[in-house]
Ligand code: SF4
């Protein structure tokens with residue numbers, strides 16, 4: 001189903017969604033735009049630029065007691081972009097058996113919208129600019145009206161209740177893309193071949209602070225730590241889950257042995273997970289080209305330049 005809605009009716013449509021779901025939508029907070037629970041539509045709800053954090057900040061929240069029963073929730077993500085929608089689809093596969101993830105995701109609703117690419121985006125490289133994976137998509141038209149596409153049964157049910165004209169046909173505007181390109185055809189082989197790029201990785205690691213900012217904002221970084229808290233006086237024990245980062249020095253330490261003792265080992269592991277283990281284990285790269293890691297990095301490290309350089313060297317070495 002497709003409908004044409006005015007801005008006023010989009011605002012009312014938001015209220016319809018909020019009557020049924022806890023809605024997370026881009027919101028202005030402390031001078032930044034972040035994904036926050038919000039009951040009412042405002043000018044940030046269909047924000048064209050990226051939120052600081054992706055939806056994982058809601059779907060993968062820390063769990064205080066892993067033995068407890070997860071509470072089923074009805075969450076809606078309103079106004080998220082297609083790269084974040086694709087990241088959710090990948091997380092759905094990875095966390096398919098995780099009851100705490102499923103309790104938040106199973107009844108959730110995704111209302112996506114278009115975006116404005118920045119110089120850090122490269123979502124088209126991973127096909128993360130395709131119109132798929134959402135329940136509803138809201139497209140702003142040049143005349144100030146909005147076209148709303150419903151793709152799932154729950155999306156259709158909600159859109160039926162909204163005021164607007166049903167359209168017999170409508171098409172998606174292509175999502176704009178910039179010039180950033182990476183050749184994916186040999187990327188996995190190139191990243192896997194650590195020996196060929198030892199100096200390259202070392203050079204990058206020399207400039208990396210190991211701060212983990214890139215992992216915090218990445219929609220497809222989900223390292224966590226489990227912590228046991230015991231009660232010597234016989235009370236309940238708790239096993240909790242808190243987010244962590246493979247960039248942190250103690251992340252790979254087990255029984256006093258550090259499997260990745262140097263910063264270069266941890267940096268390489270991040271790329272290896274995203275571009276080698278990700279496609280092999282999950283059928284897709286653990287990157288959607290959102291560019292958040294570029295924006296967040298205090299050392300100005302740039303994943304596009306790093307991957308392109310590897311691609312080029314690998315190409316020259318093997319051809
Ligand atoms: S690795 Fe960087 S560009 Fe890729 S999804 Fe994560 S934050 Fe976005």
Ligand code: SF4
Nearest residue numbers: 208209211212214297
């Ligand atoms: S944000 Fe930059 S400096 Fe910090 S860990 Fe990531 S790559 Fe290194």
